[in-house]
Amino acid sequence: MSHLGRVKSEEDKAKYNLELVAKELSKLLGKEVTFVNATRGKELEDAIAKLPHGEVLLMQNTRYEDLNDKAESKNSPELGKYWASLCDVFVNDAFGTAHRAHASNVGVASNVKESCLGYLMEKEVSSLEKAVNSPAHPYVALIGGAKVSDKIEVLENLVKIADKMLIGGGMAYTFKKALGQSIGHSLLEADKLDFAKEFLAKYSDKVVLPIDNACSLEFSDVEPTFFEGDIPDNFDCLDIGPKTMKLFEDALVGAKTVVWNGPMGVTEFKHYKQGTLAMCKAISKLENCFSIVGGGDSVAAVEDLKMEDKFSHVSTGGGASLEFLQGLKLPGFEAIQEKN
Structure with missing residues (x-):
């Protein structure tokens, strides 16, 4: 999961879509990255459940949730718990947002069973x-x-x-x-x-x-x-x-x-x-x-x-x-x- 830009409108959603990021990540990793155009819901949950061991999935820009009363940026307790429910271990490697309490960092880390630092953050x-x-x-x-x-x-x-x-x-x-x-x-x-x-x-x-x-x-x-x-x-x-x-x-x-x-x-x-x-x-x-x-x-x-x-x-x-x-x-x- 990742954020990109500040999403305040439908136009911003088009501008900051992470699909291109998924394609570039596929090139860097040398393997296919499954992209899910959703930040919550059945489509995302099913894709994660079906993901084979060792494969990579990128969900849509977490900032899309800011159109929902700034749920991401305001660290919505409900959103943090939901995202945490989708994983077993949370690795935070986003030092650039470590000074912010967002649902995608603090919210997930506070509700998941296990969390640790990525190499860059460390x-x-x-x-x-x-x-x-x-x-x-x-x-x-x-x-x-x-x-x-x-x-x-x-x-x-x-x-x-x-x-x-x-x-x-x-x-x-x-x-x-x-x-x-x-x-x-x-x-x-x-x-x-x-x-x-x-x-x-x-x-x-x-x-x-x-x-x-x-x-x-x-x-x-x-x-x-x-x-x-x-x-x-x-x-x-x-x-x-x-x-x-x-x-x-x-x-x-x-x-x-x-x-x-x-x-x-x-x-x-x-x-x-x-x-x-x-x-x-x-x-x-x-x-x-x-x-x-x-x-x-x-x-x-x-x-x-x-x-x-x-x-x-x-x-x-x-x-x-x-x-x-x-x-x-x-x-x-x-x-x-x-x-x-």
Whole structure:
């Protein structure tokens, strides 16, 4: 069973039909995958009952049930019990939704006789646990992305563990503004300035901010202008500059644990993804270092450079990995009976 997309209408059902997934899965497995165009009912029950030992069946998108008063996303007790009744053992390998309590993960795991982790889920959790609960030092956290508000809990949790915290991306400019610097038209969360001031005052010995910036007069992929210190009013900072790249690279040298979440700039633009690519290369060169990268744009940079094998772990879960790094429990993981 699996979900795909967000199903809110009949049009969405057509768009997110899992039949194509079943066909692709058949190719990958080298064997036929029986597809059942149903999420409940006699057709599904009969197909499961008739399924020969060792064969594979994929039912229709679990999110189809969201047209039934969001039964899947709201973890309907009735739906979870029903799906659990269709199996003997439940294996959850969907780390990407482990931070959500859905009928297809928590609901089934809470009602089935036996449940356990799949290999991917097991690797995700063990890698993140190592980074949060038993890391080797020196420990460097590299945090980027657009908004401080998206990463407050991650910042607060990791700064207590890490020896250094390097902050880049759009979120860095709220911190720079909190220090009294002019940031031009760069992204600013004014309602997070007090948090930024308190955070910097408390952890000034750990936090490292950009010292130069790749800027533009417009939000487009044009040649950057580089500024140190204050940014002129008309300019928008879209990436870290070369001196900051060197500063961050030097801070990474000798690290035994690195957790990286979030890009250093606007990775959609060739001229403003250079900081993110530089961090990817710097981390990939570290020796005897346990390195984790998570977040869509950061992972995309690693894949773009074909450096997946240079990192100890490349996380598949955006929201799930973020919540784990915040120190929160993941419902989809906690509901599993056999976690080892």
